[in-house]
Amino acid sequence: MKVIKNSPDLPRRRFVQGLAAGGVVLGMAPMFRPAQAASLGTLTGDAPVLSGTEFDLVIDETPVNFTGKNRMATTINGSIPGPTLRMREGDEVTIRVTNRLKEATSIHWHGIILPYQMDGVPGISFPGIAPGETFTYKYKLEQSGTYWYHSHSGMQEMTGMYGGLIIDPAEAETIQADREHLVLLSDWTDENPMRVFGKLKNQGDIYNFNQPTVFDFFRDVSSDGLMSAMNKRQMWNDMRMSPTDLADLSSETLTYLMNGTTPNGNWTALFKQGERVRLRFINGASNSFYDVRIPGLKMTVVQADGLNVEPVTVDEFRFGPGETYDVLVEPEAEAYTLFAQAMDRTGYARGTLGTREGLSAVVPELDPPQWLAMADMMGDMGGMDHSGMDMGAMAGMDHGAMDMGAMSGMDHSSMDMGAMAGMDHSGMNMGAMSGMDHSAMAGGLAKASSEVRHARSEYGPSVDMRVDTPRTNLDDPGVGLRNNGRRVLTLADLRTPGGPMDPRPAEREIELHLTGNMERYTWSFDGVEFGSSTPVHLNFGERVRIILHNDTMMTHPMHLHGMWSELENPDGSFQVRRHTIQVQPAQRISFLVTADAMGRWAWHCHLMFHMDAGMFREVMVS
16 A cells, blocks of 8 residues: 655645645545545545445545645545435435444435434434444435535534435436536545634634735825724724634635545546536535636536526636535536635635546636625614714725615714725715715724624623624625626525425514624524524424524525525515525525424534534424
């Protein structure tokens, strides 16, 4: 067996992009080996595909080497990702999962409608799978599309325990393509995940190396003046957040993977010129949002979370852990880069869509990281009293997502608009500001922000901010994607054909706030972490409107197990059906749920550390 040796002085670029062929180290039993073997004694590329109605999966520890350092991973049948399971709608499937670990394990079938006892969440739907035991999952498939599966035990998902799940429709496929590829994005850390979590508990921004620097301060002083530069820093200090705190983890500890392959490994999806190719994208990362594009090639989105949507053609889309998108492409050149950059712009996963192995196209430079904008801090500012605010503190901020029409009727007395020089106002509807009183604007934005955003005492120590006037728009692609010159997918673009599953209006409403405290690194619903919370009760068969109000300045991919979430427009009309919904900073969204699944279900943020830090609730349908 040939093993890659440790390299203590591994250059940072090689660590971020990985070895030329990083992955699972050879040596496990042949039955567990993926179909392709690369050089340097590692296995890379597509996971094996298992199809039919009966499956056997073995959970074990396996040596891996992505960065030049040998580590142990949690694998399914010896590969990362685990085998791709191919099933058919209408079949009853039997999946036997054997645990060879020294600790309990589980598998959750993400987005699959099934009996709660088969959902795979220890402590909620079943006890878990003890070491040495085999648990048999059995359920009938009521849907088709692109899904995935992963561990719901400890940090096993982060250490490699995930795989793709494709369910073919019972009838003829409505999405026509000549060829298809599964593209499963994930992330890997050489550190022990519990050590990473502990470091975040001690310092929430420990992996953020995009912090504002003294050079940024002097640049602001030069362009906007000393007082404006100081007020700008004071504003962020009062909110106890960094304007660049876009992700908890960065390439300081993460290597970004495409189908278990590092960027330097150059995973390749083959096609023949003239073919229409379907790419099934899955975000199986533990803690990373990805912004996906194929430079030089348009993508037509045809499915979201496994369900058909009205086709929409884009250059780029963002998706968080748990989400899936199916796109159609019609490549003409010999090679294109599949480029998935992390939201914080510290690294990327990449592969090649090519006519033969060994090809590569130009890999684009990472986009520069953007600061959070006013919309991410304060939401919809319509009707707010901004007297005494110093807009100079806002210099240099990206306001591309702001609709200044919402500011009509605001009292801006004493605001100094001249100090707003240097701000990027692309996309702002300044015409709607006509008639506003902007005389002699001056004062303290930091003071106003503190009054608006800081939590009141009844929210407790788990909440360090509050948004009193959240925005409700769905047409914002998010920080880092605004006005970038590319056509970027938004929730407003996605529409499920045929309308809602249930035409009934909501019988009642449930509103929950997404809350957090970065200094303590706690995340929660309504300021209450899971261990102190009580279940959300739904009556079987009722139609419920759920409102999520994000009081934090981070985006949360919220996943409700066992039932579909039917997103509403701000006007209350049906938009799209999802199983995982992004809620952006300072945003308020609503969706309808029909409580048609008896039992106990999990509901959580799919950023693993947010879930483990408390943003998790039990939903009980009875």
